[in-house]
Amino acid sequence: MSIPYRFEQTATAAEVAARWDHLGAGEESGHAVAVAGRVMLSRPQGRLAFAELRDSSGAVQLFSLASVTKEFEAFTRLRLGDWVGARGEVVRTKRGELSVKVDEWVVLAEARLPFGDKWRGVTDVETRYRQREMDLWANPKSRERLLLRSLLVRRMRERLWDRGFVEVETPILHPIPGGAHARPFVTHHRALDTDFYLRIAPELYLKRLVVGGFERVFEIGRLFRNEGLSPRHNPEFTTLELYQAYADYEDVMVLVEELTAELALDLCGATAITYQGRPLDLAPPWRRATMAELVEEATGVALSVHTPRHTLAEHAQQLGVAVEPAWGPGKLLLEVYEKTAEPTLWDPVFVRDYPAEVSPLARRHRADPELTERFEAVVAGRELANAFSELNDPDDQRARFEEQSAQHAAGDEEAMVVDAEYLRALEHGLPPTGGLGVGIDRLAMLFADATNIREVISFPTMRPERARRAEDGEDPEAGETGLRPEP
RNA sequence: GCGCCUCUAGCUCAACGGCAGAGCAACGGACUCUUAAUCCGCAGGUUCGGGGUUCAAAUCCCCGGAGGCGCACCA
CATH class of the missing domain: 2.40.50.140 (Nucleic acid-binding proteins)
Known part of the structure; x- marks a missing residue:
């Protein structure tokens, strides 16, 4: 036939x-x-x-x-x-x-290969992730999850276009990995005989576009971080990053809560949704609380970046944190927050005013130079978004880069390095700008009621299937050459 | 990276120291209104790989592989 x-x-x-x-x-x-x-x-x-x-x-x-x-x-x-x-x-x-x-x-x-159990489908997770084409036919829910993700991204674009944002694309090959605190993948360009890094964030390039006059820009794209896999981490994942000139982080909070609520309406039909059997209300306005306030709520002790370092270190140690000598009060406060307050959060909250020490790209708080105008949106106990009033003072940015660089030299492989190109761009003038990063996979998990990031990624990262044969010392191609010694 | 768990027919699963099995799929046949059709028949295995203990190993032990979950990492 x-x-x-x-x-x-x-x-x-x-x-x-x-x-x-x-x-x-x-x-x-x-x-x-x-x-x-x-x-x-x-x-x-x-x-x-x-x-x-x-x-x-x-x-x-x-x-x-x-x-x-x-x-x-x-x-x-x-x-x-x-x-x-x-x-x-x-x-x-x-x-x-x-x-x-x-x-x-x-x-x-013709389907030459059999299709699994017609009633129970395919439930083996390895088969489901490695042979997604089979999973999608056998399990309608898998298809629905990917469809929901597609619709999420589509609506997100539409909502941003409606707000006057321009969608752009920036490089994935970066000469210097920047814009986040993470370990990069390295690759090599032959003709230029230069190493490049797969981007860990598009942030610096997007802000350079703002310098160039794009007052509202966003990019939806893949990021790559050379770190562990977990139910909430895939080495390549998708984010929305956006920058809005003339705005500060308060404006971005309003944007985040409005956008999330609109998307919930689009995808789930209501702002009051259920995640893992627990009600979750995404309707604005979301709670706003400083990191210090949340720590005090959770511990009963008033701690801040101005608390003496040894006091903060003591609290951190009591919580089981392996305190390192290089950590200042800011890093210690963050550790205490993450151990005590963050796990208790469920309903949406903007955790604001992060220490400057751990926020090298965020602008100093107008009321306290030890803090920054930075927030994370925590929803259902997860960090869904990270945002700040962008640091636009080239001198301060250089000083922050140099601090990071010193940490890098001291062995912190995830610390940033000085990016001269970016500093030169800042010298041309970045207006006051609000910036935002949103994890799209995590947002999709929230709306799809999924607990594993792999459920909302079409082909999640897996160890290659040939690894076993190679380990066994077999040459996978040996049998396929057709060349055999004559008997 | 650490800990716990899993791996048996194409799929979903039994057997848990004593002959490796079932349902579905596949293959051959019956059937003019089925709904996971039904019925008859047939076939299907390196029990993830390697080593060990034992009269006997899918089962117990060791090494390795793949996967899941948790922790760490992910500020």
Whole structure:
């Protein structure tokens, strides 16, 4: 049987269901359609045969009769997973199932490999992640999660366009990894004989675009961090970063809470959603609290960046934090916050006014130079967004870079290094700007009610399948060369 | 990186020191209204790999691999 190059589909399963819903049992519509999809169930029954055809919109039953259907015998031998195109009249069977009574049909692709258990599908997580194409057919929920993610990104773009933001693309190959505190992947460019780093954040380039006159920009794209995998971390992940000239972090808070609530309405139909069985209300306004306030709430002790270092160190140690000598009060306060307050947070809260020591790209707080105008949005106990009034003073930025650089030299591989190009850009003048980063995978998890980031990534990062054979000392290609010593 | 758990037929799972099994899928057959169709028949295995203990190992022990969860990391 030859496979055609195209098939003229005139209706989807969902369209058939909607348009001929009114047909009564045993009734015939008099209308022919052409449908296509994958055979998910097959019930041959002598001179009759039924098959469930699934397409991206839903499923419709194919009803085949030996007296009507061409190549009826072959139809009864269709296997689960075969792609089929079928033309015929829309009817409702005597038992009440809306069907296409097949006149002509054609195989569009054979499923050579079996398709798993028709009832229980495929549940083995390794198979589900490594062979996602199989998971998507076997488990409708997997498809729904990826669809939801797609819609999330689409709506996010639309909401930002509506607000006058311009979508841009900035380099993924960075000569200097910057914009975040993370270990990079390294690669090499032959012609330039130079190492490049896959970006750990687009931040610095986006702010350079603001310097260049793009007053509202955003980028949705992939970031790469050479760190551990976990149910909440994938080495490559997607973020939204945006920058708004003339705005400060208070303005960004309003944007974040409004945008999130709008997306919740788009995707879940309400701002009050349920995550992991627990109610979560995303309606603005969200609570705003300083890090110091939250620490005091959680511990009963008033601590801040102005608390003597040894006092902070004592508290941190009591909490089991391995305090390092290089840490100042800011880092210690952050550690205490993360151990005590952060795990208790559930409803959305803007945790604001982070220590300057741990925020090298954020502008100093207008009321306290030891703090910055930075916040993280914590929702359902997770960091969903990180934002600040951007540091636009080139001298201060240089000083912060140099502090980071000293930490890098002292062995902190994740500390930043001085980025002269970026400093030169700041010398040309960055207006007051509010900036924001949002983890799109985590946002998708929230709306999809998923606990594992891999559920919202089409092909999550896995150890390569060939690793085992290589470890065993086998050359995977040895058997495929066809070259054998003569006996 | 550390700890715990998992790995048996294409898929989903039993057997837990004593002959490696079932359902579904596949394959052959019956069946003119099925709905996870039903019925009859047939076939399917390096029990993740390697080593050890034992009369006997899927099962117990050791090493390795892959995966999951938690911790650490991810400011």
